[in-house]
Amino acid sequence: MRGFYIGRFQPYHDGHHQMVTEIADEVDELVVGIGSAGDSHTTRNPFTAGERVMMVTKALNPLDIPTYVVPIEDLERNAVWVGHVQSMTPQFDVAYSNNPLVVRLFHESGVEVRQSPMFQRDVLEGTEIRQRLVSDGDWESLVPDAVVETIHEVDGVERIKQVSETDSNAD
Numbered sequence: 001m002r003g004f005y006i007g008r009f010q011p012y013h014d015g016h017h018q019m020v021t022e023i024a025d026e027v028d029e030l031v032v033g034i035g036s037a038g039d040s041h042t043t044r045n046p047f048t049a050g051e052r053v054m055m056v057t058k059a060l061n062p063l064d065i066p067t068y069v070v071p072i073e074d075l076e077r078n079a080v081w082v083g084h085v086q087s088m089t090p091q092f093d094v095a096y097s098n099n100p101l102v103v104r105l106f107h108e109s110g111v112e113v114r115q116s117p118m119f120q121r122d123v124l125e126g127t128e129i130r131q132r133l134v135s136d137g138d139w140e141s142l143v144p145d146a147v148v149e150t151i152h153e154v155d156g157v158e159r160i161k162q163v164s165e166t167d168s169n170a171d
C-alpha cells in the first residue's frame, strides 16, 4: 500500500517527522507532497519548493521504505484539486492530513483519508518556528538536523528576517 502526505512544510519540523514516522509503519511506500510549491520568499512561505524538497528528502533518508517527494502548486479551484494532485504523484491508496480542507476534498473524491494526533502543537507549528527564526529564538531544537543544515545552506535565517521587514502579511 502506498500513502500520501501533503503539507507546506515551511519548514518541515519534528511534528511532521513524528507523523511521517508513524505513517511509515502503516504503508509500504510514501509519497510526500510539497504544497503551495510556487510560494517562497514571504514570511509565511519563506522557502522554495526546491529547498523544501532538500529538507524533506534528507530528513526521510533514515526511513526504510521507498519515498517520493513531489512539489505541487496551488490551483484556483478546490473542486478539482485532488485530480491535480493525482496527476502529479505516483498512484496512492490512502491520504494522510490533519488539514480540514484537505480531509474534505479527499473524502469527497472517494480517497480514504487518515488523520493523526497533533504532537506538541504548542511548539511544533510552522508559525511558531518562523517567529523564532525571525527573532533569534531556539528553532533548531524543533526541526530535524537535516532541516537545520538546509536552512543554513540557503542562508534562510537572513532571508526570513529580511522579507519579514517588508511583508505586511507577516506571521
Ligand SMILES: Nc1ncnc2c1ncn2[C@@H]1O[C@H](COP(=O)(O)OP(=O)(O)OP(=O)(O)O)[C@@H](O)[C@H]1O
Pocket: 006, 007, 008, 009, 010, 014, 015, 016, 019, 096, 097, 098, 099, 116, 117, 118, 119, 120, 121, 124, 125, 126, 127, 128
Ligand atoms: N505538531 C504536529 N503534529 C501532527 N501533525 C502536524 C503537526 N504540525 C502540523 N501537522 C500537520 O502536518 C500537515 C502539514 O502541516 P503544515 O506544513 O501546514 O505545518 P504547520 O505546522 O501547521 O504550519 P503553519 O503554522 O505554517 O500552518 C498538516 O496536516 C498539519 O495539520
Ligand SMILES: NC(=O)c1ccc[n+]([C@@H]2O[C@H](COP(=O)(O)O)[C@@H](O)[C@H]2O)c1
Pocket: 006, 007, 008, 009, 034, 035, 036, 037, 073, 074, 075, 076, 077, 078, 081, 097, 098, 099, 101, 102, 105
Ligand atoms: N486549491 C488548492 O490549490 C488547494 C486545496 C487544498 C489544499 N491545498 C494545498 O495543500 C497544502 C496543504 O498543506 P497544509 O496542511 O500544510 O496547509 C497547502 O499547500 C495548500 O495550499 C491546495
